[in-house]
Amino acid sequence: MSEITDDVLVSIRNLRIRFDVRDGIVNAVDGANFTIRRGKTLGVIGESGCGKSMTAKAIMNMVPKPGVMTGEVTLYKRHVENGSQVVEEIRIDQLDKDGEEIRNIRGGVITMIFQEPMSSLTPVFTAGLHIMEAVKLHRFLPIESIGDTMTRNIQKKREVSPEEAREIAIDMLQKVGLPNAAQRVDSYPHQLSGGQRQRVMIAIALSTHPELLIADEPTTALDVSIEAQILDLMRELQETVDMAILFITHNMGVIAEMADEMVVMYMGKEVEEGSVVDIFENPKHPYTRLLLASIPEIGEKKRELATIKGMTPSPFNLPTGCVFHPRCPDFMPGKCDVVKPLLATVAKNQNARCLMYDPCWPNTAEAQAVKAKA
Amino acid sequence: MADNGMVKDKDILLEVKGLKKYFPITGGMMRKVVGYVKAVDDVNFFVREGETLGLVGESGCGKTTAGRAVLRLYEPTDGEVRFKSRALSKSGKPEWVSLRELNKEQLKTVYQDISMIFQDPIGSLNPRMTVYDIITEPLLIHNKIGPSTEEHVIQLLQRVGLRPEHIRRYPHEFSGGQRQRIGIARSLALNPQLIICDEPVSALDVSVQAQTLNLLNDLKEDFNLAYIFVAHDLSVVQHISDRVAVMYVGRIAEMAESIDLYSHPLHPYTEALMSSVPRPNPRLKKQRIIMEGDVADPGNPPPGCLFHPRCRYVQDRCKTEVPELREIKPDHYAACHFAGELDLKGVEMG
Numbered sequence A: 001m002s003e004i005t006d007d008v009l010v011s012i013r014n015l016r017i018r019f020d021v022r023d024g025i026v027n028a029v030d031g032a033n034f035t036i037r038r039g040k041t042l043g044v045i046g047e048s049g050c051g052k053s054m055t056a057k058a059i060m061n062m063v064p065k066p067g068v069m070t071g072e073v074t075l076y077k078r079h080v081e082n083g084s085q086v087v088e089e090i091r092i093d094q095l096d097k098d099g100e101e102i103r104n105i106r107g108g109v110i111t112m113i114f115q116e117p118m119s120s121l122t123p124v125f126t127a128g129l130h131i132m133e134a135v136k137l138h139r140f141l142p143i144e145s146i147g148d149t150m151t152r153n154i155q156k157k158r159e160v161s162p163e164e165a166r167e168i169a170i171d172m173l174q175k176v177g178l179p180n181a182a183q184r185v186d187s188y189p190h191q192l193s194g195g196q197r198q199r200v201m202i203a204i205a206l207s208t209h210p211e212l213l214i215a216d217e218p219t220t221a222l223d224v225s226i227e228a229q230i231l232d233l234m235r236e237l238q239e240t241v242d243m244a245i246l247f248i249t250h251n252m253g254v255i256a257e258m259a260d261e262m263v264v265m266y267m268g269k270e271v272e273e274g275s276v277v278d279i280f281e282n283p284k285h286p287y288t289r290l291l292l293a294s295i296p297e298i299g300e301k302k303r304e305l306a307t308i309k310g311m312t313p314s315p316f317n318l319p320t321g322c323v324f325h326p327r328c329p330d331f332m333p334g335k336c337d338v339v340k341p342l343l344a345t346v347a348k349n350q351n352a353r354c355l356m357y358d359p360c361w362p363n364t365a366e367a368q369a370v371k372a373k374a
Numbered sequence B: 001m002a003d004n005g006m007v008k009d010k011d012i013l014l015e016v017k018g019l020k021k022y023f024p025i026t027g028g029m030m031r032k033v034v035g036y037v038k039a040v041d042d043v044n045f046f047v048r049e050g051e052t053l054g055l056v057g058e059s060g061c062g063k064t065t066a067g068r069a070v071l072r073l074y075e076p077t078d079g080e081v082r083f084k085s086r087a088l089s090k091s092g093k094p095e096w097v098s099l100r101e102l103n104k105e106q107l108k109t110v111y112q113d114i115s116m117i118f119q120d121p122i123g124s125l126n127p128r129m130t131v132y133d134i135i136t137e138p139l140l141i142h143n144k145i146g147p148s149t150e151e152h153v154i155q156l157l158q159r160v161g162l163r164p165e166h167i168r169r170y171p172h173e174f175s176g177g178q179r180q181r182i183g184i185a186r187s188l189a190l191n192p193q194l195i196i197c198d199e200p201v202s203a204l205d206v207s208v209q210a211q212t213l214n215l216l217n218d219l220k221e222d223f224n225l226a227y228i229f230v231a232h233d234l235s236v237v238q239h240i241s242d243r244v245a246v247m248y249v250g251r252i253a254e255m256a257e258s259i260d261l262y263s264h265p266l267h268p269y270t271e272a273l274m275s276s277v278p279r280p281n282p283r284l285k286k287q288r289i290i291m292e293g294d295v296a297d298p299g300n301p302p303p304g305c306l307f308h309p310r311c312r313y314v315q316d317r318c319k320t321e322v323p324e325l326r327e328i329k330p331d332h333y334a335a336c337h338f339a340g341e342l343d344l345k346g347v348e349m350g
């Protein structure tokens, strides 16, 4: 899944994000690799604290201080030059964090729905102002189509007027299901419920028609019927403007419904990746299997939910070998606590980072040593 | 509500009657009050000792406001909130108090018995306080800091799946789900009798969520704790709750024992809600039923039954007459004119 083909929008290679804290170094992201494809949805799941939000922030070059990011984040941006379409390769990680270029990308080409709506809305701005600001900076309306149907994306565009911006704001708030949007457009964040704030965030992120929407737990505060409506809205926009979505969630139902491909993360790395159908029906990594088993299903009454034994290891004292080994039901002594597993192909278009599937393992020096001992 | 004898029960811990909270809507240059958002409008429910009452309903229907109004973090516009308090009693035996009649000092004392886990973990944690300070703040307020406090905090952290060394860190150094767990640990600090949990597991991944739900269940058993559990994930709510109340635009639409409510809903809104649950199966893509019509605006609610513009079973009567919350079957309340007469579909119970 790593070749750079025409449909790749963002490629993340060997991403690492570290924090120096008082007790040592936290590797919040520890060598992650992702590929986001145009017009597709990539779902990301994984234990709380495994680095999902940090990865998302890295794509916008917004890793908070004192975090240090290394690795490559490349955006393949399409645009029109002399009437024909070209793809420009932009190394996001090398851009100045406060520079003009990244600011044009953020909020325009790539938008993000943050996990905690209250901390990302400005308390003194109304819901409408937030959207209008974004739209004025980043949304362009077509003047005339200059391509044929094959290249319908090639259009001449102009900026929106303040009146149009307000109209777009009200329209977006309506689309995310805010009752009485024409009046609610003037509400301040503290006057809105948790889910309404989250929907304002969603409206901001969608209002500029981004090429990539990063949705970090976008529906956690929403009830199921509004959630369904919002997911529909995202899919609709995905079709009309060919938007890609990076969808971070812990809700397996939502992943199943939205994503084409998915990545399972554990301790800053992907441990399994593949199509959603394959992973749900045939999970290979022990961690993925356990995750899928701990979902409470509606209609069943279980007293004790299945959990994964133990907790995530201390970042200052990582287990040797496979970082999952102290919690793994398939732990193989002398092997899993010695060798770091690599991502191995386990089925067509499905990879897992687990020694059970690593074809190289029998040939490694460690394996020979274990065999010799036995 | 009609006198339906809800509170004959001697096990009742909290009883809420006719609770209202209106927020003014201001408009124009002078910021004049032009109307009210009826966020909570005549809400009635009760919680028994050691019981979990799930509270579900559409975003913006008033769940947070109701929880805050119970605790008087928002001063209610009207209504009665009675609570059997341990902390306020001099005899040692729990005593009934009316929360709305308490003065500031007494209210502070009652907060030893009732705590709240707030919905927005980052907004409710002070960024300048360490985890230790955040968790011990309730202890400090009640002069309960002692030599064993640090130990106590470490135990709390471990119970919610955080590590001892996290004690000196600041909220921004945590992920969303980790912050949510700090809030849970804090709510447990004073050994309360009732915790109002506002979306306590929404930011947790399924395995930590399962751990946390198991933890809340264990605590309930160990300390006879009661919860009001606000969440929008209906499978989580079903799993954790003894009874469930469904809210719609500031009112309770239905309230019943959890399995009864899920398998035999009596209110059309509950039926619609159940049908829109996402299932963890990628082959069932896009099969959710989306409710027709818009959510009612609590600033301008429709007349009659609030749900009538979206209800599949609407009759003329529904457009003018407000349905009262009635006890249709023992311990099963619904606010629909035709509750019990309609053939509604619930969730199949395995």
Ligand SMILES: Nc1ncnc2c1ncn2[C@@H]1O[C@H](COP(=O)(O)OP(=O)(O)OP(=O)(O)O)[C@@H](O)[C@H]1O
Pocket: A019, A021, A026, A027, A028, A029, A046, A047, A048, A049, A050, A051, A052, A053, A054, A055, A065, A066, A115, B172, B173, B174, B175, B176, B177, B178, B203, B204, B205
């Ligand atoms: N400022 C910081 N200092 C130290 N560690 C940090 C800091 N910010 C984040 N971390 C750590 O980085 C790790 C990854 O955080 P991130 O927010 O990406 O997690 P996440 O996968 O999004 O989790 P969740 O599902 O709970 O939101 C966490 O373990 C967190 O403790």
Ligand SMILES: Nc1ncnc2c1ncn2[C@@H]1O[C@H](COP(=O)(O)OP(=O)(O)OP(=O)(O)O)[C@@H](O)[C@H]1O
Pocket: A190, A191, A192, A193, A194, A195, A196, A221, A222, A223, B023, B024, B037, B038, B039, B057, B058, B059, B060, B061, B062, B063, B064, B065, B066, B119, B298
């Ligand atoms: N301070 C306020 N001023 C004006 N209106 C408010 C205020 N707080 C809440 N509201 C409105 O009251 C209604 C109920 O809000 P509340 O926060 O109780 O909803 P909720 O059920 O908790 O929703 P969610 O599931 O989205 O958190 C909403 O329509 C909201 O916009």
Ligand code: SF4
Pocket: A285, A286, A287, A322, A323, A324, A325, A326, A328, A329, A330, A331, A332, A336, A341, A353, A354, A355, A356
């Ligand atoms: S490598 Fe070993 S410990 Fe790690 S996931 Fe695979 S079986 Fe489990």
Ligand code: SF4
Pocket: B267, B268, B269, B305, B306, B307, B308, B309, B311, B312, B313, B314, B315, B318, B323, B335, B336, B337, B338, B339
């Ligand atoms: S009262 Fe009428 S409109 Fe309201 S839920 Fe019942 S049938 Fe539907």
Ligand SMILES: [Mg+2]
Pocket: A052, A053, A054, A115, A216, B175, B176, B177
């Ligand atoms: Mg996160």
Ligand SMILES: [Mg+2]
Pocket: A193, A194, A195, B063, B064, B065, B119, B198
């Ligand atoms: Mg709320």
